[in-house]
Amino acid sequence: MTHDHDHDHDRTVKPMVDEITDFEVLEIALRELCIEKGIFTAEEHRRFTEFAEQIGPTPAARLVARAWLDPDFKALAIAEPLAASKEVGVDWLEPTGFGTPSDFTAFQILADTPTVHHVIVCALCSCYPRPILGNSPEWYRTPNYRRRLVRHPRQVLSEFGLYLPESIEVRVQDSNQKNRFMVMPMRPEGADDWTEDQLTEIITRDCLIGVALPRVGVTTNIVVDTRLAMHPSGE
Known part of the structure; x- marks a missing residue:
């Protein structure tokens, strides 16, 4: 039985994101430049990121x-x-x-x-x-x-x-x-x-x-009785 290499390549799993956004490119460039210039180290950036994510x-x-x-x-x-x-x-x-x-x-x-x-x-x-x-x-x-x-x-x-x-x-x-x-x-x-x-x-x-009020029995960030927006953002 022959092996279809082209078919195999077609089935290769693609990354979840095909391309990064302009903002992601800017963040990477700025981060690498700051590390290169000694403003902060890669380790300091890692620690700050972990700190921010746990708040x-x-x-x-x-x-x-x-x-x-x-x-x-x-x-x-x-x-x-x-x-x-x-x-x-x-x-x-x-x-x-x-x-x-x-x-x-x-x-x-x-x-x-x-x-x-x-x-x-x-x-x-x-x-x-x-x-x-x-x-x-x-x-x-x-x-x-x-x-x-x-x-x-x-x-x-x-x-x-x-x-x-x-x-x-x-x-x-x-x-x-x-x-x-x-x-x-x-x-x-x-x-x-x-x-x-x-x-x-x-x-x-x-x-x-300020988009909700504390209520007895409500302990999660839920949205109730939602109506569609009457004034779209592009107005």
Whole structure:
């Protein structure tokens, strides 16, 4: 039996990505140039990458839960959010000892009230408080969210299943190169006697962005009652 070499080559498994994007080419070129110039080493880059990938929103959730239970800590979180961050294990200077140009910036915690609800966005690009919330969700970086939230905030929130009465003012806080924000939502009804650990479980990443509210029994970042966008990003 003859062996069909051409047929064999046709069956060769192809890589998952046939070509890399322009941004990936730029990242590789910049990274290699920085290593070559001695700005950082390959080992330092590896350690920072691993550090960034393991960050999640749990410390931020614990910060909010502690603020719900302790008025003094809440005052600290609003007045000195970097100091409050350290209380839950987040040092904005890590892992380099001096932070990073994109992350070590002015950080502010926005406390919701019975009449004001906050939601964060970066209308220009994707600025996000990564040291305390981890990497931003993909939808946060899309033009659809960025462009529409500043113009149609209630409509966008409704697409996340969050319907707020007209009596509540919606304040959209736009992040930028020098400022990062995080939302401190209000404590939900039915959790009056809960411990800090119990409260931490219901404060999801989406609550800390402002597109959801903490609810008893909800411990994951879910999207409910979603409607299609009425205002596409290309308008």
